[in-house]
Amino acid sequence: MEYNHRDIEGRWQQYWREQGTYHVTEDASRPKFYVLDMFPYPSGAGLHVGHPLGYIASDIYARYKRQCGYNVLHPMGYDAYGLPAEQYAIQTGQHPEVTTNENIAHYREQLDKIGFSFDWDREVRTCDPAYYKWTQWAFLKMFASYYDTAADKARPIAELVKHFETRGTEGVSAASGEEHTFTAAEWAAMSRVERERVLMDYRIAYRGNTMVNWCPALGTVLANDEVSEGLSVRGGHPVEQKMMSQWCLRVSAYAKRLLDDLDTIEWSESLKETQRNWIGRSEGAEMHFPLAGRSDADLLIFTTRADTIFGVTFMVLAPESDYVSLVTTDGQREAVEAYLDEVRHKTERERMIDKKVSGVYSGSNAVNPVTGEEIPIFISDYVLAGYGTGAIMAVPAHDSRDYAFARHFSLPIVPLIEGADVSEESFDAKEGIMTNSSNERLQLNGLTVKQAIARTKEYIEKAGIGRVKVNYRLRDAIFSRQRYWGEPFPIYYDADGMPQPLDESELPLRLPEVDKFLPTESGEPPLGRAANWTYGGQPLELCTMPGFAGSSAYYLRYMDPHNDGALVSREANDYWRQVDLYVGGSEHATGHLIYSRFWNKFLFDYGVVCCNEPFRKLVNQGMIQGSSRFVYRVVGTNTFVSAGLRKDYETTPIHVDVNIVDGVTLDTEAFKRWRPEYATAEFVLEDGRYLCGTAIEKMSKSYFNVVNPDNVIEKWGADSLRLFEMFLGPIEASKPWDDTGIQGCNRFIKRLWALCHDKEGNFAVSDEDPTAAEQKVLHGLIKKVTADVEAFSYNTSVAAFMEALNTLVPLKCNKRAVIEPIVTLLAPFTPHVAEELWHALGHEGTVCDAPWPEHDERYLKEDTIRMGVSFNGKPRYNIEVAADASHEAIEQAALTADGAAKWLPAGQAPKKVIVVPGKLVNIVV
């Protein structure tokens, strides 16, 4: 019998299913290992060959660890809430749950064919009430918590209330939106509603009035990571800034820990760097600038360049800043209003594209607290309300944005660094020697920038005009979505309109049915259509939670997926602890991977989980790109010209389905059938063939370059697909799919198969002892594959298998003592054929439990070794010496070898001889 994947793969998949091979339970007697993939959003398009890349890599590692004796948790589930299903529902009226379930069924079918070792008994779906009960539960816990900045952890809000009752805000250390100051007596005098308003500023899940990214096309707000360059990541619709009251998570309170703890986890440097940038720590100072002629108020600004205080020639406020109304004079009111109006009507995108300098004078001046100089206050949209204090001191000589503004409004530019030429552009670098920067209060002249920053900060604190401050760019996460297909908030509104939590016993609060998935006529979210969407007669929250809500703690649920009494039991969490290896795309760097770490830290603060970080080691798999094919239509005709001849014509390139192209040769008949408009197509051929153009692009339906794994598996088998995806290149790299390459992997399997089958096709291995050469190949392979798998270097592992086979096939080595360990090593890579051969070798059970072989160094040692001899670094000839030869003996052998005379003239002694045992000899003449 010849190797035929169709005979093998389905049979073993069924066997594994029936035997429960991949079912895993907690087992204290064995060490655990948790291997996790980022669970997919089940889209209607199904999987393409790019999706399983990471899954295959993690599956290999999970299987490898299992063979090494670990109790491996390797689950899979679905991130089932999401916009596409809802958009589809709006168009068709089809309930998103129905399409989602269909898509999941399709995904499962496709995943099963690839032969993964997932424990499907632990599957989770974020849209399952038994699952989202715990998403809602975590939200309630965040609602009932505040962040204690002294203890650096979340604590019950009841403790804060107790503090307010006894001491007011005195001695309070809590992260808050707005700063409050009151005494215990004042707290006691507050009404219930007033108190709740105050507490809302402290809760970790809070309702806040903030500037949000509003996407009119999607009819919902979006988080910062869901917006890129002013467009929604999903759909690419314009996004505008809007002040709205929304649910938020106080992620910012965790900024320091999210930053610092990056040093404790094994993630790629680039991903850590992305997170560091996103968190955006900057050290600086807050400073008060008095208003000229007023003593009732001053401006608080944030700067990282305190040293440039002598160069401040004006101030700028963000248009949304609270200071604007404070400083606008009657004379300027009209101009300011006009400007604010103009800014308000610009979308984020327009603000970014239109980088023209704009702004307006407020009418008021401020006083530089160090120089006493009076400087004008402007309002401009280049200052952001959400960062720092929404107000800046402008130093045009040393900040390019201030410089552009100063030039536009003809404001003075005072250079502060020796030799800095600011006639054409600002000098932004934080280096040089200070000048123009001394007076009787503060002397900076002659200091370096670094020293000047330190001295100024010191002065600011001493003089009481400000304080040293660390600012983070990381903002609180906006947690409301005006959509249907998400987790409902376990919140209702009381008679005073104050949000109130449902009791934990009411969970899960199920997503209600609605007649349509659109906003109501009055503009309320779709849940406004649900009948009886009330609790005790009071209205329930109409928004739903965003996509990242359900994906933030799913890795915990896998540990204990059927527990109805807890998100995860103490025992299960103590056993599985954290994810040891997490595999997924780097596109989640600023979204899921921040939220998940935040969510985990919050639960850690309450002892719900025992690990401070959710994912110990993280590997980012690259993308598999599509290789697109083009045909070239001569403009205005239905004639298509082959790629090599197109320069003679005026043509438009058109994407053509890769499935009707063999390599680059177009199947012209299939092309005519592909689209009705091409039925009468004519072709200009070269060498009798129509050759297509190519391009490497994202794998996408619209480029017709999607390769479906089902087709690949049908033709070559899952084992070949698995092997090939790993062989393509390093797991982290993006690389194009190349159809022809898979043959090489298929051939490898066939050759191995042929090696242990006789001419009649019967399984045949011999019980002879392997020769030294065969042992060397085998043990070299074990050593190499083990090291490579540990290092996630799967492409070189696969190459090592192929190289070993290239040696063994000519030797006709079908010896059991060699074949059996190779089959064992191959089990993680090609589980189906490995299982088949494992059973043919007479084993019971499953190859998944075959112990991972260890290599024996003795077989790799040699009696004699060949060493290269170089002269002045240029390799010249080889010598053979005893493996344990001394330096002197090797040197002798090198100098007296046959070829030596040619490179070393008679009688001349070498200047120097470098011997690297086992490597080479270099002789300098």
Add this chain to the structure above:
RNA sequence: GCCUGGAUGGUGGAAUGGUAGACACGAGGGACUUAAAAUCCCUUGGCCAUAACGGCUGUGUGGGUUCAAGUCCCACUCCAGGUACCA
């Protein structure tokens, strides 16, 4: 602009500072076959050379360190990804 990676044959890619190009694809040649497919064998960075041996050159560019550099250092060019009026 900033941050992070890269740049090696026709292609994807290998190389703890130690004889660059493992492995695979593609290409060329051959065997088997009526033929094709499949399979097997040989060649395959470039240049020069030969009956044969062989020699030179070669990892984006220019320098440097070293007995020895794809690998380390400095400067530059280009490419990819991320990110941004963040003061």
